[in-house]
Amino acid sequence: MTGTTTLAKDFTIKELLATFVSRQVRDGERVAVGAGLHVPRAGILLAHLTRCPNVRLYVVMTFTNLTKEPRMEPFYTVYDYRPAKWAEGYIIHDDFQEDPRIVSDTFVVGGLQIDKFGNSNLIGVGKDYKHLDFRGPGAVGTLSMAHYVDRYYLFVQSHDKRILVDKCDFISTVGWGQGGSDGRKKLGIPGNGPVYCMTPLCIMDFDETTKHMRLKSVHPGVTVQQVVDNTGFALIIPKDVPVTEGPTEEELRTLRERIDIEGMLRK
Amino acid sequence: MLPERKSLVLDEHAAADWIRDGMTIAIGGFINSSHPMALVRQIIRRGIKNLTVVGAASGGLDLDLLIAAGCVKRLVTTYMGGEHYCPVAPFFRIAAQRGELDIFECDEGMFYCALRAAAQRLPSTPWKAGIGTSFPEINPEIKQYNDPVSGEPMLAIPAIKPDLAIIYAAHSDAFGNVQHVGTGFGDRAMWRAADKTIAQVERVIPNEEVRKNPLATSLVGVDAVVRAPYGSHPFAAPGYYIEDGEHIREYVDAGNAYAKKGDRGPIEAYLEKYILKPKTHEEYLETIGIRRLVALHEY
Numbered sequence: 135m136t137g138t139t140t141l142a143k144d145f146t147i148k149e150l151l152a153t154f155v156s157r158q159v160r161d162g163e164r165v166a167v168g169a170g171l172h173v174p175r176a177g178i179l180l181a182h183l184t185r186c187p188n189v190r191l192y193v194v195m196t197f198t199n200l201t202k203e204p205r206m207e208p209f210y211t212v213y214d215y216r217p218a219k220w221a222e223g224y225i226i227h228d229d230f231q232e233d234p235r236i237v238s239d240t241f242v243v244g245g246l247q248i249d250k251f252g253n254s255n256l257i258g259v260g261k262d263y264k265h266l267d268f269r270g271p272g273a274v275g276t277l278s279m280a281h282y283v284d285r286y287y288l289f290v291q292s293h294d295k296r297i298l299v300d301k302c303d304f305i306s307t308v309g310w311g312q313g314g315s316d317g318r319k320k321l322g323i324p325g326n327g328p329v330y331c332m333t334p335l336c337i338m339d340f341d342e343t344t345k346h347m348r349l350k351s352v353h354p355g356v357t358v359q360q361v362v363d364n365t366g367f368a369l370i371i372p373k374d375v376p377v378t379e380g381p382t383e384e385e386l387r388t389l390r391e392r393i394d395i396e397g398m399l400r401k
Numbered sequence: 402m403l404p405e406r407k408s409l410v411l412d413e414h415a416a417a418d419w420i421r422d423g424m425t426i427a428i429g430g431f432i433n434s435s436h437p438m439a440l441v442r443q444i445i446r447r448g449i450k451n452l453t454v455v456g457a458a459s460g461g462l463d464l465d466l467l468i469a470a471g472c473v474k475r476l477v478t479t480y481m482g483g484e485h486y487c488p489v490a491p492f493f494r495i496a497a498q499r500g501e502l503d504i505f506e507c508d509e510g511m512f513y514c515a516l517r518a519a520a521q522r523l524p525s526t527p528w529k530a531g532i533g534t535s536f537p538e539i540n541p542e543i544k545q546y547n548d549p550v551s552g553e554p555m556l557a558i559p560a561i562k563p564d565l566a567i568i569y570a571a572h573s574d575a576f577g578n579v580q581h582v583g584t585g586f587g588d589r590a591m592w593r594a595a596d597k598t599i600a601q602v603e604r605v606i607p608n609e610e611v612r613k614n615p616l617a618t619s620l621v622g623v624d625a626v627v628r629a630p631y632g633s634h635p636f637a638a639p640g641y642y643i644e645d646g647e648h649i650r651e652y653v654d655a656g657n658a659y660a661k662k663g664d665r666g667p668i669e670a671y672l673e674k675y676i677l678k679p680k681t682h683e684e685y686l687e688t689i690g691i692r693r694l695v696a697l698h699e700y
Binding site: 169170195196210211212213214215216218224225226227228230231234257258263264265266267268269270271272273274275276277278280281282304305306307308311321322323 | 431432433434435458459478479480481482484485488489490493494497498499500506507508509510511513514516517528529530531532533534535536538539553554582583584585586587589590637639640643699700
């Protein structure tokens with residue numbers, strides 16, 4: 135972190151989550167910046183502007199570096215051509231198949247359902263695939279990306295029992311499979327899998343041995359009981375549950391003045 | 402005497418004659434960008450049925466419109482939505498929930514495997530991502546097998562061969578040398594896999610312009626070229642215009658009336674106003690109106 139490390143006092147949960155995302159980025163990596171989810175997008179850009187000048191950003195089908203960009207004009211879609219003015223190079227979408235690692239070292243995956251072992255579902259909810267109760271949008275590229283990246287992060291915009299379930303109706307992206315630290319290895323899947331699951335209430339990680347989801351921290355003002363009551367499986371609760379650390383004043387200023395200039399994270 | 406090199410430029414009607422009931426058609430672009438909508442609207446106007454529609458890798462409301470109009474039997478894509486306009490495409494969602502749509506469930510990696518196998522005239526190509534997921538169960542055409550070299554489990558993704566790819570690009574010369582502005586998304590993969598490709602373009606440019614920058618030629622030789630300015634509307638066209646959010650919302654509202662209330666009135670009105678009544682791309686643009694179109698600039 136550059137400059138002041140004084141923690142900010144007034145921030146939103148979305149700004150807190152963006153800060154948490156930013157602290158997962160490592161300098162020198164390739165990092166895909168999704169467009170649709172404001173929080174991860176802002177978090178990755180925050181890491182880039184404060185700590186990781188050598189990150190190779192993948193933005194709307196281009197590679198770029200934005201450290202000299204005074205402020206980010208908004209982009210909300212993965213096809214928006216306007217940010218291509220920043221491009222150092224293009225990604226031809228089907229090149230992904232030639233070498234998936236050119237795209238990103240890390241990734242953010244959402245889900246209609248996420249289960250206790252971090253498996254996720256974008257296909258649909260229901261028992262019969264031919265007659266789903268709710269048909270989802272489909273896997274997009276999440277399955278292949280999550281397979282090839284070094285590690286990934288789960289992110290949901292609401293924390294409730296319909297999303298955080300004991301078992302997904304369908305699995306579109308494998309987290310830790312049936313559990314266990316060899317849960318991925320047994321399936322022959324590379325990479326370090328899902329690391330954290332981020333929600334508006336808390337951060338969860340995975341028990342080292344069972345790879346069962348475990349509470350890591352609760353956001354300011356949230357109780358452990360609130361998390362338990364809204365989770366559809368028995369979450370591992372450690373003895374001490376800290377409060378998720380918020381942004382420093384410097385981070386918050388960078389977020390508000392250079393990245394989130396429209397205030398999407400403050401709404 | 403040697404005859405002149407042949408122009409491949411067709412009008413939208415002659416190009417649409419290439420599309421027939423029951424064909425496998427790949428449609429280029431990506432979510433809310435770069436779809437050959439003048440040709441898509443011709444498909445609907447002509448009442449073409451029982452299509453297998455391939456893509457794009459991440460499809461969008463262009464495919465949903467074809468489902469709404471009753472043109473699609475089978476769908477090959479990884480995503481059906483409109484990002485912040487619409488999380489799940491409405492007509493797709495209902496047709497899928499009712500089991501009315503035959504879906505080749507896949508993700509982007511698998512999608513390109515299927516096209517690559519077709520391009521290479523192979524029955525399938527291997528892919529690793531997807532082991533441990535529901536894909537081999539819900540898509541029985543994807544087969545799990547053990548790799549004969551290492552013994553490890555793999556997935557065979559079957560070839561999907563489009564009879565025809567229709568793609569949108571900024572420019573082509575009259576001889577089918579296509580130059581995209583932007584990346585061209587997965588259009589190359591469709592062009593390589595398909596028997597024939599029609600490029601619908603914003604401008605037909607002189608061959609001399611192509612020769613100024615041959616590195617920009619993204620598809621070297623499509624089979625036909627259709628000139629249709631503003632032809633990706635209501636979707637975006639890199640270098641020319643952004644998507645028409647207001648129009649997309651009008652479509653999504655019509656879709657939601659059906660998905661949430663079972664009311665097909667608004668989509669029937671949409672189809673009548675924007676597709677069936679205008680007989681040509683020019684009449685469509687007149688319906689949209691010049692003020693709306695020129696307001697869609699990128700900068």
